[in-house]
Every structure is written in C-alpha cells, then in structure tokens.
Amino acid sequence: MYARDSFFDLSLAGQCGLVALSLLLSIAFLLVARLLLRTSAIWVRLLGAFSLYWLFVWLSPQVYYEYYRLLIPSLPAQWVIWPPRTPAEALALLALQGPHSLSAHGQALLGWSLLAAPFVRVSRKRRA
Numbered sequence: 001m002y003a004r005d006s007f008f009d010l011s012l013a014g015q016c017g018l019v020a021l022s023l024l025l026s027i028a029f030l031l032v033a034r035l036l037l038r039t040s041a042i043w044v045r046l047l048g049a050f051s052l053y054w055l056f057v058w059l060s061p062q063v064y065y066e067y068y069r070l071l072i073p074s075l076p077a078q079w080v081i082w083p084p085r086t087p088a089e090a091l092a093l094l095a096l097q098g099p100h101s102l103s104a105h106g107q108a109l110l111g112w113s114l115l116a117a118p119f120v121r122v123s124r125k126r127r128a
Contacts, residue, residue: 005102014071021067026110029056030117037118045118053111054090064103 002008007015029052037048062081069075089098094111098104 001100002102007102010071017071018064018067021063022106025056025060025063026113029053029110030113033114033117034120040118046115049114049118050087050090050111053094053114054085054087056110056114057090057093057107058084060107 007018010018033049033052037045040048059081062079065075065078065080069077090111092098093104093107096105096108098108
C-alpha cells in the first residue's frame, strides 16, 4: 500500500529526520490540545481539538515542504498551503477516506489522538 510513498525515496537520514519532525509537530499539537482544552466543556474540547487538527492539516504541508527543501536544495521557495483545506477534507482524512499514503494515515492517527487528548486523565501518585 505504501510502496510508492515519497517517504521511501528519501535517504535513511532523510527518513529519520522526517519521522523526528513529524513526532515533534505531533507532540506540540497534542500538548496544546491537552493544556488548552482539558478543563473546557465537552463540546468545546471536541470543537477545539478538531480545529487544531484542521489547522495542522492546513499548515503542516508548508513545514514539510521546507524540510524537503533542506534535503533537495533545487526545490523552489513557494507557498504550498493555499487555499486552506475545508473541514470536510479534514473529516475525510479522519475517516481514512483520503489518499492511501503514510502522510494521510499519520494525519488520521494524529486527528484521533487530538480528539482524545483533552479527555485523558493523568493520575499522579502522591508520595508519603
């Protein structure tokens, strides 16, 4: 399914960098969702988490394009994020109805994680 994904066109170092960048962006968005939304009403948590997901789906291609420009200096400087994706396109990605690529499936995983993040309770054991 992923054999023709551009991820596999990168060197091992490029792949590791792309994975690291993806993890960094994902953790940042998950922390924002957790910190900003955990005390809100349920509908605000869901709407806020989906809004963060939509923002990620819309803006992250520019971040990834800039990373590819580091790897491939001949790529031109350009904007790749306009026009913004519609919320319906983000919902299609969540439902795995988008393209069959590592990127799309990773975005779906992040989307579901963002929707869950504000609801996760972290128990802290008290030391005596």
